[in-house]
Amino acid sequence: MLDVENLNHFMIDILKELGNIGAGNAATALASLISKKVNMDVPNVRILEFKEVASVLGGEENLVVGIYFEITEDVIGNMLFVLDMDSAINFTNMLFNREKKDKELDEMDISAISEVGNILASSYANSLSSLTGLKIVISIPSISIDMAGAILSVPAIQYGHVADHALMIETIFEENQNLVTGNLFFLPNLSSFDKILTALGVN
Amino acid sequence: MEVNTIKVGMADLNVTKAPHQLTTLGLGSCVGITLYDGVNKVAGLVHIMLPSSKEIKNNQNKAKFADTGIEELVKSMEKIGADRKNLVAKIAGGAQMFNFNSNNQMLKIGERNVLATKEKLKELNIRLVSEDTGGNFGRTIVLDSIDGSLYVRTIGHGEKII
Numbered sequence A: 001m002l003d004v005e006n007l008n009h010f011m012i013d014i015l016k017e018l019g020n021i022g023a024g025n026a027a028t029a030l031a032s033l034i035s036k037k038v039n040m041d042v043p044n045v046r047i048l049e050f051k052e053v054a055s056v057l058g059g060e061e062n063l064v065v066g067i068y069f070e071i072t073e074d075v076i077g078n079m080l081f082v083l084d085m086d087s088a089i090n091f092t093n094m095l096f097n098r099e100k101k102d103k104e105l106d107e108m109d110i111s112a113i114s115e116v117g118n119i120l121a122s123s124y125a126n127s128l129s130s131l132t133g134l135k136i137v138i139s140i141p142s143i144s145i146d147m148a149g150a151i152l153s154v155p156a157i158q159y160g161h162v163a164d165h166a167l168m169i170e171t172i173f174e175e176n177q178n179l180v181t182g183n184l185f186f187l188p189n190l191s192s193f194d195k196i197l198t199a200l201g202v203n
Numbered sequence B: 001m002e003v004n005t006i007k008v009g010m011a012d013l014n015v016t017k018a019p020h021q022l023t024t025l026g027l028g029s030c031v032g033i034t035l036y037d038g039v040n041k042v043a044g045l046v047h048i049m050l051p052s053s054k055e056i057k058n059n060q061n062k063a064k065f066a067d068t069g070i071e072e073l074v075k076s077m078e079k080i081g082a083d084r085k086n087l088v089a090k091i092a093g094g095a096q097m098f099n100f101n102s103n104n105q106m107l108k109i110g111e112r113n114v115l116a117t118k119e120k121l122k123e124l125n126i127r128l129v130s131e132d133t134g135g136n137f138g139r140t141i142v143l144d145s146i147d148g149s150l151y152v153r154t155i156g157h158g159e160k161i162i
Helices: A009-034 A050-056 A085-095 A107-132 A148-160 A190-199 B066-079 B109-123
Strands: A044-049 A063-073 A077-084 A136-138 A142-147 A165-175 A178-188 B005-007 B012-017 B021-027 B031-037 B042-048 B087-093 B127-133 B139-144 B150-153 B159-161
Touching (some): A009 A044, A009 A107, A044 A050, A050 A165, A063 A107, A077 A085, A077 A148, A085 A107, A107 A190, A148 A165, A148 B021, A178 A190, B012 B021, B012 B066, B021 B031, B031 B066, B031 B109, B042 B066, B087 B109, B087 B139, B087 B150
Parallel strands (some): B005 B021, B087 B127
Antiparallel strands (some): A044 A165, A063 A136, A077 A178, B012 B042, B021 B139, B031 B042, B139 B150, B150 B159
């Protein structure tokens, strides 16, 4: 697991850049999928205390969507995308090209979110792979819709082995009036993080 | 007297006396361990993240681990008038939020947290009177220091008092 407490600004910049390229690729993939222009903001890398993490997503009991992937091959770890409910609904509106829909997500929506989560995660993995030359394979997604605190306990626990903070890459995608804020937790294990830094020539 | 509900965060603990309440919100794979002394009406809650402080270098925060968290909670309760021999425990959480076929130990952390909690309670001779653990969903809990009842709330999996 990456040692958040001892990250210097240089390493944070690298993670930000990885996030930036990954999100750029993700936005391109998303745009070609829905045949529309998708804008994105420069990702925001945030290092949060455990107790702050849930508040970013509207509080511990707020309903959110989590999409979780396992990473294997040269880099071992996990990736977790978290969307708040508004973002998830906007996301399905974007995908199905429909006007405002405020009702709860149905099976079809969930399946679509999970699929697109897969495309976004692959975009990040591919950017990282092409920057580092490391082979990175992601698993099929596992999705959970539940309390923010409960879903975020998964990355928090993984970071908990080495730190009292978690690192999150926040990206905002925008298509027409549909704003989607995606929060990405990239969770390589410690030796894999070293491997990434070495591959990038910063270790 | 006004009843206060004291919030306990992740890797955190707190204690109180009747009539106040302790709560922790959105437990996932973490475990909420509540201890109660019904004679002196003293209640305590710790929200642990990991099973054992011995497996980890970064172990200063005692409330993060089942082993040191429970010990610390007992001490804190004794300080405000609890008697160790009266303590009974109720626990909740330890879910597995995401499912994979592979044998990923990280995902089974909820189960390991529950096991480690039970072992530590046994070691300290604290009786576990009830639990609501496992599954694949989050839980919010509220401990009432008047009678030691533990209220468990979920999204889509009902609510109950254990």
